[in-house]
Amino acid sequence: MDGGPRIAIDAMGGDSGPTVMIAGASRALRKDPSLLFTFYGDEPRVREEIERHKNLQSRVDVVHSPESIEPSEKPSQAIRRARTTSMGMAINAVKEERADAALSGGNTGALMAMSKLALRTMPGIDRPALAALLPTLGETDVIMLDLGANTECDAQNLVQFAVMGAAYARTVLGLARPRVKLLNIGTEELKGTDELKAAAALLREADYLPLRFDGFTEGDQLSRGQVDVVVTDGFSGNIALKTAEGTARFVTDLLRRAFKSSLRSKAGFALSAPALNLLKVHLDPNNHNGAVFLGLNGLVVKSHGGATPKGVANAIHVTASMVRHGITRKIGDDLDNFRAHAFANGSTK
Template sequence: MDAAPRIAIDAMGGDSGPAAMIAGIARALRRDSALRFLVFGDERVIAPELSKHSAIGDAVEIHHTPEAIAATEKPSQAIRRARTTSMGMAIAAVKDGLADAAVSGGNTGALMAMSKLALRTMPGIDRPALAALLPTMGDTDVVMLDLGANTECDAQNLVQFAVMGAAYARCGLKIDKPRVRLLNIGTEELKGTDELKEAAALLREADYLPLSFDGFTEGDQLSRGNIDVVVTDGFSGNIALKTAEGTARFVTDLLRRAFKSSLRSKAGFALSRPALNLLKVHLDPNNHNGAVFLGLNGLVVKSHGGASPKGVANAIRVADRMVRNDITRKIGEDLDDFRAHAFNHEAAE
């Protein structure tokens, strides 16, 4: 894609609402002034925020609606209000071809339900998955999915997630043949559920796909940098993600407490500040903000509800990158190859 993407923004989603979303747009435009935005929400609160960022200029087009999806609203309730809420209208803009992607920091369950209903799943995909980049000790991040969209998955779902995750790694990390592993309770072939074993068998046979299946991995290896894509069901994935986030906060809080414990510790903090700043940047969730719903006929990016303007800008960057690399087409082509080989294998048998 040569032209800069048009991105639909749910301005009312997230903890800070339009303030963070508009400031995030301003940061994104400083990185790429060619981007264009359709902003959905209450114009009475959006316009004052826009006036704070003169650099935005005519890059933003406001679509007024006073209705928004609450953080506590059930997906079944949200769906009934999809046509009149900022979240639903942003997704509809993607469906109608007015925008190339949508970004929202609102209710995850509602966003998933409305996105799936409006955009539908791609041919060959049973369930969409939520994928995000996580920091590692290596030179690149790791793609992990599913992070909460599907609590239970069969072997076919996991294989589809592997195909989608590998496409994400090719688009987002520029890795030609990503290393893919299934999250398990051990690396031995005999360990794990029947669904994991079956998925592993299918992926071992799919050597024609643009991915390298490396078997199983355990949770303590996620950040080592020797994996490009980690595949699991949404239940385990969400627990792993929240555990990793909690551990990062635990470590930073311990360091903060330790450096305040004595005068000698405070002096040590002054000497080690450059290294600690690097650690802070590496662990800052805003630097990895932006999870993508993969497997839909359109792109939707979930920004963390508490994301700062920097985090929102990063979510916009993820959307921009996925659109420019045409990830939906790449997933479709890989799935076509997988289904064709599976059909030929069944016919031969």
């Protein structure tokens, strides 16, 4: 089959398994008919779902996997079963260049561990990072990394994350020189850990890179639309992400409760429905689904386990865009440029 990017999909990953993953692929194909898929999973179940989506049938291959990764399974256990699980087989397809990217909605820790073991990190990258798009009040979303892959990071890790995040922004958001900031407890140069200060100093000197370093940002500014890439360690990033998601649910639940409190409130709800629908669309995580492990010799994307078909389709579109724009190559070129300047300035890092 000729066509666009081929995406290897862990059909058994996610809360609803093949039902949602395959429906999402079908939805994505309606928007982008050039896509190709290879589904890995329980073949009878996968083929039964494919039968429900006629548009998929000429665009897919199915590879049977005898096992799948459990949501609570430890990464160390998952690695030992990589070759026989739908998740591991999808990742291996990228390693063996039988697919351009892998997508899974399964266990994040297992996906990270197996991806890193199979694909290895790129030259110049010490640790891969998990990056995702978050909604803002600006014209574009903001990219944030790391969101949980690395709980502790040094200055070099943060600089590498900045380079990778900027390449992601150039690919997915179409920005020539993305605005990059480091997440900190204040915007003043004297605030923050030694690692943050050292990373900021390195990024200020790297004006030859296709990014614009704008210093520090605080957590309350993440959604204001004043930055394109926010860089932090995985511990802080995961807390910030979960806090933002919780706040979004709090706001929507509070509004729902308020509008049900009286007849007058219900009447107000009817008048406010268009604006509230816009709010719902903006805060819907399915519209921002698809976190990517950056820094590997291959492309692996994590879909939210509870994503709807719409969310899976969005993750597929993000994946296809990164394949088409050669994000791995862009990251490699930027890292080569950074290392060459560092060597010229007497640094061996």
